[in-house]
Amino acid sequence: MSETIRVRFAPSPTGSLHIGGARTALFNWLFAKRYGGSYILRIEDTDEVRSTPETVDQILDSLSWLGLNWDEGPTVSEDGSVDLIGSGDFGPYHQMAPERREHYEKFAEQLLEEGKAYRCWCTMEELALRRAAAGPEARGYDGFCRKLSDDAIKANGEKPYSIRFAMPKEGATSVEDVIHGNVSFENSLLQDLVIQKTTGGPTYNFACVVDDHLMGITHVIRGDDHLSNTPSQVQMFQAFGWKVPKFGHLSMIHGPDGKKLSKRHGAASAAEYRELGYLPETVRNYLALLGWSNSQSQQIFAEGELEKSFSIEGIQKSPARFDQEKLLWMNGEYLRKKTPEQLLAFAKPFLDKADFEYTDEAILPLILMEHDKFHLLTDIPKRLDFFFRDVEYDEKSTNKVLKKEGVDAILEAIEPVLAGLNEWTEPKLEETIRAFAVEKDLKMGKVFHPIRVSVSGRTDGPTLFGMLEFLGKDRVIARIQDARKRFCGAAA
């Protein structure tokens, strides 16, 4: 029997989209694309204290940026406003919605009636007290209220209670995991989890089970950190007589030190990588390669190729460390595939933030000139700034090149040569400056480098003659004169 695959990504809006969350979303998305299923987005906002509308917006924004568009879930309208009820046949797509909360209450009540769950009046204090009394061996809930007599229950009357799931204590629960294979857990170790808090709200594990069932989820693909919760969830599915979905637990992403990736390691959210100047396709491609590969160890995937080659078999069980170096290399690869026009469009937000004015017509040929050198979108304003504003001289560069014996004389001598040029073009400039070096019996570098640093302020940059052409005669000569005064001790 071939049922239609339905997967979901279910973030809690308590922070921006973490890079690990982005990968979980990506793998769900890829899974749906590859096996012809639906990818659902569900917001798990049961944490009333920490969930905020702003973080919902951020998460949706990051997902959209990465191109991980959902088939069902919250909707974002033209003006950017978010509707959490969303569109699709299984909504609302967030757990705080009244309709959803009614479901959780109804199903908790059902378990209560069927004797598969029970009311628990234990307070935190009582729990702590009994745990202390039981000694260090004691673990989890002691089942106090599960054993309560009818009279005792009546005696509790209207006092607030939580609802606990009555976990079976015999046998074992097997989790069917498409990545790890079958994993088995002893039931005696499973806790009688609270499914409804004293406040009336559902707990994470319960809401998750109810929603996964109601939304027809066939494969639950999530992080390895949930593997240990899974047998409890499986038990709940079974208590309702619901079909248990298949699971797929993805390994974690670690920082370079092997510890869980966090802000401590630098950028940890998708939004940060966007701001650093990474392309969405880079982040997508790189994240896919963390824990997945095809048999050819292919590195770069063209548009649409990833979702075609993706397969469950290629998913790695072990955790992966996040390698910033490789990400940077990959971004360079993707940047080089872009046309100057595309690069300009992508770089716009960064150019507009830069401290200079530019026009598209002026900057386009410069982007072309430097095309192969960018690793980040932020490199575009960084490498091109001196074409549009005054030179900022790099101290190392001026020390190394301009503050040298004989440099002033060379620059002084080249000035009239450049001033006398009536054809200010790249080939003509090259011909003239080379001829100058030959005539003066100087090595090419002896002439090229001082000019380069004088006009750009640094040793690295675009091809010299192209740069001179774009700068124009007046600015070149003015900058050479200025540099001589400032660094070569030339008379003012």
Place this chain on the structure above:
RNA sequence: GGCGCGUUCGUCUAGCGGCCUAGGACGCCGCCCUCUCAAGGCGGAGAUCACGGGUUCAAAUCCCGUACGCGCCA
């Protein structure tokens, strides 16, 4: 502490009993190209496949144990 998961070059990985004197990619090193910086081309170093036992004619690949790491619960 209990349970669970994991372990191939520094890093991401290929490998699913003989093709492995372990392949690719990032990074690193060298050379070439060259007006700098990149990019590109070529080459190199780098993994006793965590360790110890089995099974087998043959194991990175199968089984068992140990160690270490991580996760969940407490």
